[in-house]
Amino acid sequence: MATTSSLHPLADSFINRLEVEGHRVTSTRRAVAQAVSGRTAPFTAEELCDEVPRVGRATVYRNIKLLQDMGFLCRVLLEDGSPRYQPSQHAHHHHLVCVSCGEVQDFVDCDLSELLRPVVRESGFEVAGHRLEVFGRCARCRGRASPN
Amino acid sequence: MATTSSLHPLADSFINRLEVEGHRVTSTRRAVAQAVSGRTAPFTAEELCDEVPRVGRATVYRNIKLLQDMGFLCRVLLEDGSPRYQPSQHAHHHHLVCVSCGEVQDFVDCDLSELLRPVVRESGFEVAGHRLEVFGRCARCRGRASPN
DNA sequence: CCGTACATGAGACAACGTCTCAGTAACGAA
DNA sequence: TTCGTTACTGAGACGTTGTCTCATGTACGG
Numbered sequence: 001m002a003t004t005s006s007l008h009p010l011a012d013s014f015i016n017r018l019e020v021e022g023h024r025v026t027s028t029r030r031a032v033a034q035a036v037s038g039r040t041a042p043f044t045a046e047e048l049c050d051e052v053p054r055v056g057r058a059t060v061y062r063n064i065k066l067l068q069d070m071g072f073l074c075r076v077l078l079e080d081g082s083p084r085y086q087p088s089q090h091a092h093h094h095h096l097v098c099v100s101c102g103e104v105q106d107f108v109d110c111d112l113s114e115l116l117r118p119v120v121r122e123s124g125f126e127v128a129g130h131r132l133e134v135f136g137r138c139a140r141c142r143g144r145a146s147p148n
Numbered sequence: 149m150a151t152t153s154s155l156h157p158l159a160d161s162f163i164n165r166l167e168v169e170g171h172r173v174t175s176t177r178r179a180v181a182q183a184v185s186g187r188t189a190p191f192t193a194e195e196l197c198d199e200v201p202r203v204g205r206a207t208v209y210r211n212i213k214l215l216q217d218m219g220f221l222c223r224v225l226l227e228d229g230s231p232r233y234q235p236s237q238h239a240h241h242h243h244l245v246c247v248s249c250g251e252v253q254d255f256v257d258c259d260l261s262e263l264l265r266p267v268v269r270e271s272g273f274e275v276a277g278h279r280l281e282v283f284g285r286c287a288r289c290r291g292r293a294s295p296n
Numbered sequence: 297c298c299g300t301a302c303a304t305g306a307g308a309c310a311a312c313g314t315c316t317c318a319g320t321a322a323c324g325a326a
Numbered sequence: 327t328t329c330g331t332t333a334c335t336g337a338g339a340c341g342t343t344g345t346c347t348c349a350t351g352t353a354c355g356g
Contacts, residue, residue, distance in 0.1 A: 024322050024333060045312070056336040061313060079277075081225055081343095083312075096273050107267045115258040116282060123253055124287030125244050129227075132280045134264060139272025172302060172353050193343070204305040209344060229312095231343075 008037030010072055010087055017070050028055050032063040033072075042076055042084035042104045076104050079135050094131075098138035105138070156185030158220055158235055165218050176203050180211040181220075190224055190232035190252045224252050227283050242280040248289035 007015070011033035018025050035051045049060045064085060067073035074088035076095050086104055096105040112130060120127055155163070159181035166173050183199045197208045212233060215221035222236035224243050234252055244253040260278060268275055 026322070026334065028335070056338095058314080058337080059335055062334085065313095075229070077225060077229055077279075079279075081223070081229065081231060083229060096267070096271055098273070099276065105271055105273070107271070110263040110267065112263070115260070115263065119244070119255045119258065119282075123244055123255070124290070125246070125253070125282070125284045126290050127282055127284040128247065129284070130280065130282040131225075131227075132278065134267075134273070134275055134278040136273045136275040136277070142272070142274050174303065174353070176304070204307095206306080206345080207304055210303085213344095 008034060010037040014067065014070065014072050017072075023066075028059055029063055029066075031055055032060060033067065036064075036067060036073060036085070036087060039085075039087060042086045042102060044084060048085070077131075077133060078102075094133065096134050096136065096138070098141055099135050100137045100141035103138050103140075107134075156182060158185040162215065162218065162220050165220075171214075176207055177211055177214075179203055180208060181215065184212075184215060184221060184233075184235060187235060190234045190250060192232060196233070225279075225281060226250075242282065244282050244284065244286070246286035246289055247283050248285045251286050251288075253286070 007030070011030065014033040015025055015030065017023075018029065031052050032048070032055060035048055045061060045064055048064065049055075049057050052060065064073060068075060068085075071088060071091060073085055074093075076084045076086060076097065078084060078097060079099060084102075084104070088106070090106055090108055093106045093108050096107060098104070112132065113127075116127060116130075119125075155178070159178065162181040163173055163178065165171075166177065179200050180196070180203060183196055193209060193212055196212065197203075197205050200208065212221060216223060216233075219236060219239060221233055222241075224232045224234060224245065226232060226245060227247060232250075232252070236254070238254055238256055241254045241256050244255060246252070260280065261275075264275060264278075267273075
Protein backbone atom coordinates (compact mmCIF):
# COMPACT_ATOMS: atom_id res chain seq x y z
CA MET A 1 0.00 0.00 0.00
CA ALA A 2 1.05 3.55 -0.71
CA THR A 3 2.07 6.03 1.99
CA THR A 4 -1.36 6.42 3.50
CA SER A 5 -0.01 8.91 5.99
CA SER A 6 0.71 11.45 3.24
CA LEU A 7 -2.98 11.96 2.52
CA HIS A 8 -4.48 15.34 3.20
CA PRO A 9 -7.11 15.36 5.94
CA LEU A 10 -9.93 15.84 3.46
CA ALA A 11 -8.76 12.93 1.35
CA ASP A 12 -8.40 10.84 4.46
CA SER A 13 -11.92 11.59 5.62
CA PHE A 14 -13.21 10.86 2.16
CA ILE A 15 -11.57 7.43 2.15
CA ASN A 16 -13.08 6.69 5.53
CA ARG A 17 -16.53 7.67 4.34
CA LEU A 18 -16.14 5.46 1.30
CA GLU A 19 -15.42 2.49 3.54
CA VAL A 20 -18.23 3.29 5.93
CA GLU A 21 -20.78 3.63 3.16
CA GLY A 22 -19.68 0.54 1.29
CA HIS A 23 -18.13 2.28 -1.68
CA ARG A 24 -14.88 0.99 -3.10
CA VAL A 25 -11.60 2.59 -2.23
CA THR A 26 -9.68 2.95 -5.46
CA SER A 27 -6.40 4.58 -6.34
CA THR A 28 -8.34 6.83 -8.66
CA ARG A 29 -10.49 8.13 -5.83
CA ARG A 30 -7.47 8.68 -3.66
CA ALA A 31 -5.82 10.64 -6.45
CA VAL A 32 -8.84 12.84 -7.08
CA ALA A 33 -9.44 13.49 -3.38
CA GLN A 34 -5.79 14.32 -2.88
CA ALA A 35 -5.85 16.77 -5.79
CA VAL A 36 -8.97 18.43 -4.43
CA SER A 37 -7.47 18.68 -0.96
CA GLY A 38 -4.47 20.52 -2.26
CA ARG A 39 -6.60 23.33 -3.62
CA THR A 40 -7.15 26.58 -1.84
CA ALA A 41 -8.69 28.72 -4.56
CA PRO A 42 -11.88 27.76 -6.40
CA PHE A 43 -11.15 25.60 -9.41
CA THR A 44 -12.91 24.27 -12.48
CA ALA A 45 -13.56 20.61 -13.13
CA GLU A 46 -11.30 20.79 -16.17
CA GLU A 47 -8.44 22.13 -14.09
CA LEU A 48 -8.82 19.16 -11.82
CA CYS A 49 -8.77 16.87 -14.85
CA ASP A 50 -5.46 18.42 -15.87
CA GLU A 51 -4.07 17.77 -12.44
CA VAL A 52 -4.80 14.05 -12.56
CA PRO A 53 -4.11 13.28 -16.22
CA ARG A 54 -4.06 9.55 -15.62
CA VAL A 55 -7.69 9.65 -14.54
CA GLY A 56 -10.37 9.79 -17.19
CA ARG A 57 -12.41 12.94 -17.50
CA ALA A 58 -15.74 11.21 -16.90
CA THR A 59 -14.36 9.63 -13.77
CA VAL A 60 -13.12 12.96 -12.46
CA TYR A 61 -16.63 14.35 -12.92
CA ARG A 62 -18.14 11.29 -11.27
CA ASN A 63 -15.93 11.69 -8.24
CA ILE A 64 -16.45 15.41 -8.04
CA LYS A 65 -20.13 14.61 -7.74
CA LEU A 66 -19.45 12.00 -5.09
CA LEU A 67 -17.32 14.43 -3.10
CA GLN A 68 -20.12 16.97 -3.33
CA ASP A 69 -22.76 14.51 -2.19
CA MET A 70 -20.63 13.65 0.81
CA GLY A 71 -20.12 17.30 1.67
CA PHE A 72 -16.37 17.44 1.05
CA LEU A 73 -16.66 19.70 -1.95
CA CYS A 74 -19.01 22.50 -2.77
CA ARG A 75 -20.04 24.00 -6.03
CA VAL A 76 -20.07 27.77 -6.39
CA LEU A 77 -21.87 29.50 -9.22
CA LEU A 78 -20.12 32.70 -10.24
CA GLU A 79 -22.01 35.78 -11.28
CA ASP A 80 -22.41 34.53 -14.85
CA GLY A 81 -23.47 31.11 -13.60
CA SER A 82 -20.21 29.34 -14.43
CA PRO A 83 -19.35 26.70 -11.87
CA ARG A 84 -16.33 26.47 -9.60
CA TYR A 85 -15.50 23.92 -6.96
CA GLN A 86 -13.99 24.36 -3.56
CA PRO A 87 -13.25 22.09 -0.60
CA SER A 88 -15.97 22.77 1.93
CA GLN A 89 -15.73 23.03 5.67
CA HIS A 90 -19.28 23.68 6.72
CA ALA A 91 -22.31 21.52 6.08
CA HIS A 92 -24.51 24.40 5.03
CA HIS A 93 -23.08 27.73 4.09
CA HIS A 94 -23.06 30.49 1.51
CA HIS A 95 -20.39 32.30 -0.43
CA LEU A 96 -18.79 35.69 -0.70
CA VAL A 97 -17.40 35.76 -4.20
CA CYS A 98 -14.80 38.37 -5.10
CA VAL A 99 -15.51 39.42 -8.67
CA SER A 100 -12.03 40.86 -8.92
CA CYS A 101 -9.71 38.03 -7.87
CA GLY A 102 -12.15 35.14 -7.78
CA GLU A 103 -11.57 34.33 -4.15
CA VAL A 104 -14.49 32.69 -2.41
CA GLN A 105 -15.10 32.96 1.31
CA ASP A 106 -17.64 30.87 3.11
CA PHE A 107 -20.07 32.27 5.57
CA VAL A 108 -22.52 30.26 7.61
CA ASP A 109 -26.21 30.73 7.27
CA CYS A 110 -27.53 33.82 8.90
CA ASP A 111 -31.15 33.28 9.75
CA LEU A 112 -32.63 33.28 6.31
CA SER A 113 -35.60 31.22 7.40
CA GLU A 114 -36.77 34.18 9.46
CA LEU A 115 -36.65 36.40 6.41
CA LEU A 116 -38.43 33.92 4.22
CA ARG A 117 -41.32 33.35 6.58
CA PRO A 118 -43.68 36.00 5.15
CA VAL A 119 -42.76 35.00 1.63
CA VAL A 120 -43.51 31.37 2.34
CA ARG A 121 -46.80 32.20 3.99
CA GLU A 122 -47.99 34.23 1.04
CA SER A 123 -46.90 31.82 -1.64
CA GLY A 124 -47.79 28.56 0.02
CA PHE A 125 -44.38 27.24 -0.89
CA GLU A 126 -42.80 24.43 1.05
CA VAL A 127 -39.17 25.40 1.24
CA ALA A 128 -36.65 22.60 0.83
CA GLY A 129 -33.45 24.55 0.31
CA HIS A 130 -31.87 27.67 -1.02
CA ARG A 131 -28.76 29.08 -2.58
CA LEU A 132 -27.28 32.44 -1.72
CA GLU A 133 -24.23 33.93 -3.33
CA VAL A 134 -22.93 37.39 -2.53
CA PHE A 135 -20.76 39.20 -5.07
CA GLY A 136 -18.35 42.00 -4.39
CA ARG A 137 -14.72 42.75 -3.79
CA CYS A 138 -12.60 41.25 -1.09
CA ALA A 139 -10.58 43.36 1.34
CA ARG A 140 -7.33 42.70 -0.48
CA CYS A 141 -8.67 43.77 -3.86
CA ARG A 142 -10.26 46.86 -2.36
CA GLY A 143 -6.91 47.90 -0.98
CA ARG A 144 -5.06 47.14 -4.16
CA ALA A 145 -6.85 49.20 -6.84
CA SER A 146 -9.46 51.95 -7.35
CA PRO A 147 -9.80 52.44 -3.60
CA ASN A 148 -13.20 54.11 -3.49
CA MET B 149 -45.08 48.66 -40.52
CA ALA B 150 -46.66 45.65 -38.96
CA THR B 151 -49.62 45.87 -36.64
CA THR B 152 -47.79 47.66 -33.90
CA SER B 153 -50.85 47.57 -31.70
CA SER B 154 -50.66 43.78 -31.41
CA LEU B 155 -47.40 43.92 -29.49
CA HIS B 156 -47.43 42.66 -25.95
CA PRO B 157 -46.71 45.32 -23.34
CA LEU B 158 -43.26 43.92 -22.64
CA ALA B 159 -42.35 43.94 -26.32
CA ASP B 160 -43.71 47.44 -26.64
CA SER B 161 -41.63 48.71 -23.73
CA PHE B 162 -38.60 46.98 -25.15
CA ILE B 163 -39.02 48.74 -28.50
CA ASN B 164 -39.35 52.05 -26.72
CA ARG B 165 -36.19 51.45 -24.74
CA LEU B 166 -34.35 50.54 -27.92
CA GLU B 167 -35.31 53.87 -29.44
CA VAL B 168 -34.48 55.82 -26.31
CA GLU B 169 -31.06 54.25 -25.98
CA GLY B 170 -30.17 54.57 -29.61
CA HIS B 171 -30.34 50.91 -30.52
CA ARG B 172 -31.90 49.85 -33.78
CA VAL B 173 -35.45 48.64 -33.95
CA THR B 174 -35.45 45.57 -36.16
CA SER B 175 -38.10 43.05 -37.07
CA THR B 176 -35.89 40.43 -35.45
CA ARG B 177 -35.95 42.22 -32.13
CA ARG B 178 -39.68 42.67 -32.33
CA ALA B 179 -40.11 38.96 -33.00
CA VAL B 180 -37.88 37.89 -30.11
CA ALA B 181 -39.48 40.30 -27.67
CA GLN B 182 -42.94 39.19 -28.73
CA ALA B 183 -42.02 35.54 -28.24
CA VAL B 184 -40.62 36.29 -24.79
CA SER B 185 -43.71 38.27 -23.83
CA GLY B 186 -45.99 35.37 -24.64
CA ARG B 187 -44.27 33.16 -22.10
CA THR B 188 -45.61 32.54 -18.66
CA ALA B 189 -43.49 29.60 -17.51
CA PRO B 190 -39.68 29.71 -17.38
CA PHE B 191 -38.14 28.69 -20.67
CA THR B 192 -34.77 27.75 -22.10
CA ALA B 193 -32.95 29.76 -24.73
CA GLU B 194 -33.25 26.85 -27.13
CA GLU B 195 -37.01 26.76 -26.70
CA LEU B 196 -37.10 30.40 -27.66
CA CYS B 197 -34.96 29.63 -30.70
CA ASP B 198 -37.53 27.06 -31.76
CA GLU B 199 -40.29 29.60 -31.42
CA VAL B 200 -38.63 32.07 -33.78
CA PRO B 201 -37.10 29.71 -36.35
CA ARG B 202 -36.48 32.52 -38.82
CA VAL B 203 -34.12 34.18 -36.38
CA GLY B 204 -30.57 32.87 -36.09
CA ARG B 205 -29.57 31.18 -32.87
CA ALA B 206 -26.73 33.58 -32.12
CA THR B 207 -29.09 36.50 -32.58
CA VAL B 208 -31.63 35.02 -30.21
CA TYR B 209 -28.90 34.71 -27.58
CA ARG B 210 -27.74 38.26 -28.26
CA ASN B 211 -31.24 39.62 -27.78
CA ILE B 212 -31.87 37.53 -24.71
CA LYS B 213 -28.84 39.21 -23.23
CA LEU B 214 -30.07 42.62 -24.31
CA LEU B 215 -33.46 41.98 -22.76
CA GLN B 216 -31.74 40.91 -19.56
CA ASP B 217 -29.53 44.00 -19.47
CA MET B 218 -32.60 46.18 -19.85
CA GLY B 219 -34.43 44.34 -17.09
CA PHE B 220 -37.19 42.84 -19.20
CA LEU B 221 -36.00 39.31 -18.76
CA CYS B 222 -34.38 37.55 -15.87
CA ARG B 223 -32.25 34.48 -15.71
CA VAL B 224 -33.01 31.84 -13.11
CA LEU B 225 -30.51 29.16 -12.17
CA LEU B 226 -32.25 25.95 -11.21
CA GLU B 227 -30.97 23.71 -8.46
CA ASP B 228 -28.47 22.04 -10.74
CA GLY B 229 -27.36 25.38 -12.15
CA SER B 230 -29.12 25.04 -15.48
CA PRO B 231 -30.48 28.36 -16.70
CA ARG B 232 -34.04 29.35 -17.43
CA TYR B 233 -35.43 32.67 -18.53
CA GLN B 234 -38.55 34.48 -17.48
CA PRO B 235 -40.08 37.88 -18.20
CA SER B 236 -39.37 40.00 -15.16
CA GLN B 237 -41.57 42.50 -13.42
CA HIS B 238 -39.40 43.78 -10.63
CA ALA B 239 -36.05 45.48 -10.91
CA HIS B 240 -34.46 43.46 -8.13
CA HIS B 241 -36.01 40.29 -6.87
CA HIS B 242 -35.40 36.66 -6.05
CA HIS B 243 -37.03 33.40 -6.96
CA LEU B 244 -39.07 30.65 -5.46
CA VAL B 245 -38.41 27.68 -7.70
CA CYS B 246 -40.73 24.70 -7.56
CA VAL B 247 -38.57 21.63 -8.03
CA SER B 248 -41.65 19.63 -8.88
CA CYS B 249 -43.36 21.56 -11.68
CA GLY B 250 -40.66 24.09 -12.49
CA GLU B 251 -42.81 27.10 -11.75
CA VAL B 252 -40.90 30.18 -10.65
CA GLN B 253 -42.40 32.86 -8.46
CA ASP B 254 -40.74 36.18 -7.86
CA PHE B 255 -40.38 37.71 -4.48
CA VAL B 256 -38.96 41.10 -3.73
CA ASP B 257 -35.90 41.51 -1.63
CA CYS B 258 -36.49 41.07 2.02
CA ASP B 259 -33.84 43.02 3.89
CA LEU B 260 -30.86 40.89 3.11
CA SER B 261 -28.46 43.78 3.66
CA GLU B 262 -29.34 43.69 7.34
CA LEU B 263 -28.45 40.05 7.52
CA LEU B 264 -25.21 40.50 5.66
CA ARG B 265 -23.93 43.33 7.82
CA PRO B 266 -21.98 41.21 10.31
CA VAL B 267 -20.62 39.06 7.53
CA VAL B 268 -19.45 42.09 5.63
CA ARG B 269 -17.83 43.60 8.67
CA GLU B 270 -15.88 40.46 9.44
CA SER B 271 -14.73 39.76 5.93
CA GLY B 272 -14.01 43.28 4.75
CA PHE B 273 -15.97 42.56 1.63
CA GLU B 274 -17.52 45.34 -0.38
CA VAL B 275 -20.84 43.90 -1.48
CA ALA B 276 -21.94 44.71 -4.99
CA GLY B 277 -24.78 42.27 -5.47
CA HIS B 278 -26.18 38.92 -4.63
CA ARG B 279 -28.26 36.07 -5.91
CA LEU B 280 -30.79 34.18 -3.86
CA GLU B 281 -32.81 31.25 -5.09
CA VAL B 282 -35.19 29.30 -2.88
CA PHE B 283 -36.12 25.76 -3.83
CA GLY B 284 -39.17 23.85 -2.76
CA ARG B 285 -42.64 22.86 -3.82
CA CYS B 286 -45.37 25.23 -4.79
CA ALA B 287 -48.82 25.14 -3.23
CA ARG B 288 -50.36 23.39 -6.21
CA CYS B 289 -47.77 20.59 -6.24
CA ARG B 290 -48.08 20.14 -2.50
CA GLY B 291 -51.80 19.62 -2.87
CA ARG B 292 -51.44 17.30 -5.81
CA ALA B 293 -49.13 14.52 -4.59
CA SER B 294 -47.43 13.08 -1.50
CA PRO B 295 -49.22 15.55 0.76
CA ASN B 296 -46.95 15.47 3.79
C1' DC C 297 -31.83 58.51 -51.44
C1' DC C 298 -27.24 57.18 -49.61
C1' DG C 299 -23.72 55.90 -46.56
C1' DT C 300 -22.34 54.25 -42.32
C1' DA C 301 -22.40 51.60 -38.62
C1' DC C 302 -25.06 48.49 -36.12
C1' DA C 303 -27.50 44.06 -36.49
C1' DT C 304 -27.91 39.53 -38.34
C1' DG C 305 -27.11 34.52 -39.93
C1' DA C 306 -24.38 30.59 -40.44
C1' DG C 307 -21.38 27.84 -38.59
C1' DA C 308 -17.22 26.91 -35.96
C1' DC C 309 -15.72 26.74 -31.42
C1' DA C 310 -15.55 26.39 -26.26
C1' DA C 311 -17.00 25.00 -21.57
C1' DC C 312 -19.42 21.84 -18.79
C1' DG C 313 -21.41 17.67 -18.05
C1' DT C 314 -23.70 12.91 -19.10
C1' DC C 315 -24.02 8.40 -21.24
C1' DT C 316 -22.64 4.00 -23.12
C1' DC C 317 -20.08 0.13 -23.16
C1' DA C 318 -16.34 -2.77 -22.82
C1' DG C 319 -12.58 -3.75 -19.73
C1' DT C 320 -10.60 -3.58 -14.85
C1' DA C 321 -10.09 -4.20 -10.13
C1' DA C 322 -11.86 -4.01 -5.14
C1' DC C 323 -13.32 -6.89 -1.74
C1' DG C 324 -16.20 -10.47 0.42
C1' DA C 325 -16.54 -15.41 0.41
C1' DA C 326 -14.78 -19.97 0.03
C1' DT D 327 -4.95 -17.45 -1.48
C1' DT D 328 -7.89 -17.63 -5.01
C1' DC D 329 -12.27 -16.65 -7.12
C1' DG D 330 -16.47 -14.36 -8.55
C1' DT D 331 -19.42 -10.59 -8.38
C1' DT D 332 -20.15 -6.15 -9.24
C1' DA D 333 -18.81 -1.52 -8.67
C1' DC D 334 -15.60 1.39 -10.92
C1' DT D 335 -13.04 3.20 -14.79
C1' DG D 336 -11.55 5.05 -19.51
C1' DA D 337 -12.47 6.48 -24.03
C1' DG D 338 -15.12 8.83 -26.75
C1' DA D 339 -19.58 10.17 -28.46
C1' DC D 340 -23.17 13.20 -27.43
C1' DG D 341 -26.08 17.07 -25.49
C1' DT D 342 -26.69 21.75 -23.73
C1' DT D 343 -25.57 26.48 -23.23
C1' DG D 344 -23.28 30.17 -24.94
C1' DT D 345 -19.59 33.00 -27.64
C1' DC D 346 -16.96 34.38 -31.71
C1' DT D 347 -15.97 35.47 -36.49
C1' DC D 348 -16.99 37.26 -40.64
C1' DA D 349 -19.52 38.23 -44.60
C1' DT D 350 -24.01 40.20 -45.62
C1' DG D 351 -28.09 42.96 -44.62
C1' DT D 352 -30.63 46.88 -43.06
C1' DA D 353 -32.11 50.81 -39.85
C1' DC D 354 -31.83 55.40 -39.73
C1' DG D 355 -29.50 60.00 -39.75
C1' DG D 356 -27.96 63.30 -43.02
